[in-house]
Amino acid sequence: MNLNLTLIGQAIAFAVFVWFCMKFVWPPVMQALQERQKKIADGLDAASRATRDLELAQEQAAEQLKESKEQAAEIIEQAHKRANQMIEEARDNARLEGERMIESARGEIEQETQRAKEELRTQVATLAIQGAERILDSSIDEAKHRELVDKLAAEL
Amino acid sequence: MAGNNPTSSEYIQHHLQNMTFGLHPEHGLGLAHSAQEAQEMGFWAIHLDTMGWSIGLGILFLWVFRMVAKTATTGVPSGLQNFVEMMVEFVDNSVRETFHGKSKLIAPLSLTIFCWIFLMNLMDLVPVDFLPMLAQKIGAWFGADPAHVYFKVVPTTDVNATLGMSLAVFALIIFYSIREKGFSGFVAELTLHPFNASNPFVQALLIPANFLLEAVTLLAKPVSLALRLFGNLYAGELIFILIAMIGLWQLPLHFAWATFHLLIITLQAFIFMMLTIVYLSMATEKH
Numbered sequence: 001m002n003l004n005l006t007l008i009g010q011a012i013a014f015a016v017f018v019w020f021c022m023k024f025v026w027p028p029v030m031q032a033l034q035e036r037q038k039k040i041a042d043g044l045d046a047a048s049r050a051t052r053d054l055e056l057a058q059e060q061a062a063e064q065l066k067e068s069k070e071q072a073a074e075i076i077e078q079a080h081k082r083a084n085q086m087i088e089e090a091r092d093n094a095r096l097e098g099e100r101m102i103e104s105a106r107g108e109i110e111q112e113t114q115r116a117k118e119e120l121r122t123q124v125a126t127l128a129i130q131g132a133e134r135i136l137d138s139s140i141d142e143a144k145h146r147e148l149v150d151k152l153a154a155e156l
Numbered sequence: 157m158a159g160n161n162p163t164s165s166e167y168i169q170h171h172l173q174n175m176t177f178g179l180h181p182e183h184g185l186g187l188a189h190s191a192q193e194a195q196e197m198g199f200w201a202i203h204l205d206t207m208g209w210s211i212g213l214g215i216l217f218l219w220v221f222r223m224v225a226k227t228a229t230t231g232v233p234s235g236l237q238n239f240v241e242m243m244v245e246f247v248d249n250s251v252r253e254t255f256h257g258k259s260k261l262i263a264p265l266s267l268t269i270f271c272w273i274f275l276m277n278l279m280d281l282v283p284v285d286f287l288p289m290l291a292q293k294i295g296a297w298f299g300a301d302p303a304h305v306y307f308k309v310v311p312t313t314d315v316n317a318t319l320g321m322s323l324a325v326f327a328l329i330i331f332y333s334i335r336e337k338g339f340s341g342f343v344a345e346l347t348l349h350p351f352n353a354s355n356p357f358v359q360a361l362l363i364p365a366n367f368l369l370e371a372v373t374l375l376a377k378p379v380s381l382a383l384r385l386f387g388n389l390y391a392g393e394l395i396f397i398l399i400a401m402i403g404l405w406q407l408p409l410h411f412a413w414a415t416f417h418l419l420i421i422t423l424q425a426f427i428f429m430m431l432t433i434v435y436l437s438m439a440t441e442k443h
Binding site: 002004011017024028032035 | 314
């Protein structure tokens with residue numbers, strides 16, 4: 001248990017070990033640790049960034065879906081409107097056409113009536129004369145009474 | 157057991173004697189053949205067993221850590237690298253928590269202290285007779301009297317080893333104090349503290365008292381550091397030796413004490429490291 005040179009030898013050995021540890025052991029291990037720490041931090045960072053990107057993309061997709069749904073609804077709405085309009089137009093056209101056809105038919109009827117009247121008029125005159133001729137047995141001077149009968153006929 | 161059936165006290169003393177190499181006034185240069193001769197060699201002798209084991213274990217520690225440090229990858233660490241990194245981080249955290257200055261030395265110093273002392277303490281768990289017996293056989297083969305071959309395996313049960321380390325730490329304490337506060341600051345800390353007076357005359361009177369107190373405080377650091385480690389391990393070793401003497405019953409007792417001692421050797425290594433950090437951080441902090 002006596003103190004001796006071992007004391008100094010031990011102190012020197014201790015100093016050498018500490019120096020070696022400080023020079024060749026501590027720095028590389030520490031560097032590796034720090035680099036790994038950085039790597040892990042970067043990895044976590046990237047992961048969180050990716051999650052954020054994914055969220056953003058999902059949001060965008062949802063928004064686009066909503067937009068396209070709105071557009072589709074609008075298009076359908078327009079189509080409905082257009083269809084209604086077309087039906088309305090067709091109805092109007094049909095009515096106008098019908099009216100026009102009725103109008104022209106009425107004109108034709110008028111014309112026909114007119115013509116029938118004209119024909120009737122001439123035929124009535126002839127028939128009257130023939131009848132009168134038959135009744136009077138040709139005693140009546142045709143030239144004389146022609147004027148009278150014509151006048152009568154004109155009153156028709 | 158040493159020699160021809162030694163008595164209990166001879167057995168214990170034999171186990172507690174270092175292998176001392178030095179210059180004896182009568183027998184000249186050589187190994188001490190007894191405690192008496194080792195004493196007579198005085199200061200200029202060296203304990204070959206303490207030096208051998210401590211340096212060997214220190215090299216083992218540095219070799220393992222250096223091997224890992226060289227191949228350290230930033231990827232997934234292997235088993236050994238994991239262990240080394242765990243130790244390094246543990247020490248680094250301890251240093252960070254306690255030492256707030258900037259120093260490249262403190263952390264590797266603490267790592268060396270912890271691992272080295274732990275390994276040296278660990279030798280305590282080797283059965284007490286195993287390596288000394290081996291040494292005696294080898295000594296006998298070389299023609300020495302086995303009774304006079306002394307071999308102490310645990311370096312930290314040699315007060316020279318612990319005091320050598322604590323003196324190195326003490327040198328660092330003084331170096332850091334002077335570097336951080338300057339020589340005058342260091343002297344002022346020793347003399348103007350804890351008693352302080354605004355009157356210069358009274359202050360001059362207080363300086364001797366202050367110096368006495370502060371010098372004791374300062375010197376107590378390395379002494380307590382060394383003796384705490386030495387005392388714990390010496391006592392533990394002594395109990396191992398006592399247990400080894402009681403025959404077959406030593407086996408369960410040895411196991412129980414070894415289990416408990418495992419705690420002590422770790423704790424003592426940790427305490428030595430922590431106190432070194434604390435002392436050095438005290439040295440660098442200004443009051």
